[in-house]
Amino acid sequence: MKLIYNPIFLEHDTGMHPENKKRLSSLGELPVTELENGEKYLELIHTPEYIKKIKDISNEGGGHPDSDTIVSSGSYEAAIYAVGATIMASKTGDFALTRPPGHHAHRNFSSGFCLFNNIAIAAQYHANQGKKVLIIDIDGHLGCSTEKIFYDSKDVMYWSLHQHPAFPGGGDADEIGEGEGEGYTINVPLPPGSADEIFMDAIETFLPVAKEFAPDIVGISAGFDSHQYDLLLDLRITVNTFYKVGKLISSNFKNVFATLEGGYNIEIFPRCLHNFLDGINHTKMEHTERHTDSMIQTFYEYEGRKAMTVQLLKKHWKSI
Numbered sequence: 001m002k003l004i005y006n007p008i009f010l011e012h013d014t015g016m017h018p019e020n021k022k023r024l025s026s027l028g029e030l031p032v033t034e035l036e037n038g039e040k041y042l043e044l045i046h047t048p049e050y051i052k053k054i055k056d057i058s059n060e061g062g063g064h065p066d067s068d069t070i071v072s073s074g075s076y077e078a079a080i081y082a083v084g085a086t087i088m089a090s091k092t093g094d095f096a097l098t099r100p101p102g103h104h105a106h107r108n109f110s111s112g113f114c115l116f117n118n119i120a121i122a123a124q125y126h127a128n129q130g131k132k133v134l135i136i137d138i139d140g141h142l143g144c145s146t147e148k149i150f151y152d153s154k155d156v157m158y159w160s161l162h163q164h165p166a167f168p169g170g171g172d173a174d175e176i177g178e179g180e181g182e183g184y185t186i187n188v189p190l191p192p193g194s195a196d197e198i199f200m201d202a203i204e205t206f207l208p209v210a211k212e213f214a215p216d217i218v219g220i221s222a223g224f225d226s227h228q229y230d231l232l233l234d235l236r237i238t239v240n241t242f243y244k245v246g247k248l249i250s251s252n253f254k255n256v257f258a259t260l261e262g263g264y265n266i267e268i269f270p271r272c273l274h275n276f277l278d279g280i281n282h283t284k285m286e287h288t289e290r291h292t293d294s295m296i297q298t299f300y301e302y303e304g305r306k307a308m309t310v311q312l313l314k315k316h317w318k319s320i
Contacts, residue, residue: 001250001258001280004089005030005097008081011074012100013062018231018264019113024099026266027273038083044124045117045149050108054079054115065110075100079115082259086118087125089257090219095277096259103143103221103261104168111145112168118259119221120146126217127155134215134253135159138245139223139261140233142171142187146221152181157213161202163226163233164189164305173308176316183316184213187309190226191301192234195292196241198302199226203245205306207252208319217255224263224272228292231264238289239268239275246279256280 010021024030042051057063058076065071082098089096102119104112123133123146135150137143137160147170150156162171177185186209188202224242226235250256258280263269271287278285294302313320 001256001277002094003030003097004033004035004085004094006032006035006081006085008035009078009099011072012078013072013074014070017070019099019101021099022266023263023269024097027270030097033085035081036084036088037080038085038087038121039080041083041087041121041125042080042116044128045107045121047108054110069110069113069115071115075115082118083116083121086122086259089259090122090126090217093255093257095222095257098260101223101261102259103137103139103146104141106145107149112141114145117145117149119143119219120149122259123150123156123219131216132214133157134210134213134218135221136210136218136249137161137221137223138226139221140226140230140235141167141223141262143221143261144168144170147171147185150181151177151185152179154180154184157184157186157210157215159186159206159210161188161190161199163192163194163235166233173305174312176309176312183313186313189305190235191298193236193295193298194302195236195294196238198294198299199237199241200244202306203248205310206320207248209313209317211252212317212319215253217257218249218253220249220256220258221261222258222276223261224269227263227265227268227272229265229268232262236292236294238292239271239287240285240289240291242272243275243279243285246276247282250280250282
C-alpha cells in the first residue's frame with residue numbers, strides 16, 4: 001500500500017480550524033499522483049441539491065455549511081478530487097491521503113469537517129458491481145453518515161471503533177443495522193480512557209464476524225484521532241497499535257484500501273500514519289511508544305458494552 005496524494009487537497013483552506021492543511025504538509029515532500037476528477041461519482045451517495053449547495057458556496061468564496069465545517073473557494077475542487085483519489089485507491093489497494101475527510105458527510109448535509117463521503121462513495125461504487133464491501137472505521141469518532149447510509153444494507157458491512165460518548169453521538173452497542181442490514185453494522189463504543197489493550201481486543205473480538213462476511217473488498221476509514229495525544233478525543237491509543245491493526249487487517253483480508261479521516265495532532269499524525277502503513281505492508285515498525293493500559297473501571301465498562309454487541313450478533317453470525 002502506497003500513498004495517493006496531490007497538492008489540490010491543500011486548496012481546502014480552513015485557516016486555524018483543527019482540520020487544516022498542516023495535517024498533510026506535516027508529512028513533508030510527498031510524491032504527487034495524477035488524480036481522476038471524482039465529480040461524476042458524487043450522486044452515488046449525495047443528492048444533486050446538496051452537491052450544488054457545496055459547489056455554490058465554494059464558487060462564492062466560501063462559508064459555513066454547518067457550525068463545524070468550513071468551505072473555502074478551493075474546497076469543492078479539493079473535495080471532488082478526494083473522491084476521485086479514494087476511488088483510485090479502491091482499485092489499486094492504496095491509501096488516499098485526502099482532505100476534506102468524509103465519514104460524517106450525509107447524503108444531503110455536511111457535518112463534522114466533512115463535505116462528501118469518500119469511503120461511502122467508493123463502497124457504493126463497488127457494491128453496484130455486485131461486490132460485498134467491508135468498511136472498517138478506526139477513526140476515534142463514529143462515521144455517523146457511513147453507518148446511516150448502509151444501515152439497511154447486506155452488501156456493505158460497517159464496523160466502527162469509536163469513543164462513546166463523543167461527537168457525533170450514536171454508535172451504541174445495540175445498533176447493529178435494520179431490515180436486510182440487521183447484523184451488518186458492528187458498533188464498538190469505547191469508553192473515554194480506553195487504551196491499547198481495549199482497542200486490540202475490540203479488533204480481535206469482531207474480526208471473525210468480518211471474515212465470515214467474506215468481503216470482496218475492504219475499505220478503511222483511517223482516522224488517527226484515537227491516539228493518546230490527539231486534541232479532540234480522550235482515548236489512549238499508541239502508534240504501536242496502529243501498526244498492529246494495519247498488520248492484522250492485511251493478514252486477514254485481500255483487496256484492502258484506505259482513505260484519510262481524522263487525526264489532528266500534526267506532530268503525532270505522521271507517526272501514526274507511517275506505522276499503519278508499515279503494518280499493512282508487513283515492514284518494520286518505524287515508531288514506538290510505551291504501551292498504555294486502561295483503568296479497571298474503563299475495562300469493565302467496555303466489557304459490558306462488548307457483551308451486548310456479541311449477544312445481538314450471535315443470531316446472525318456463527319463465528320462469534
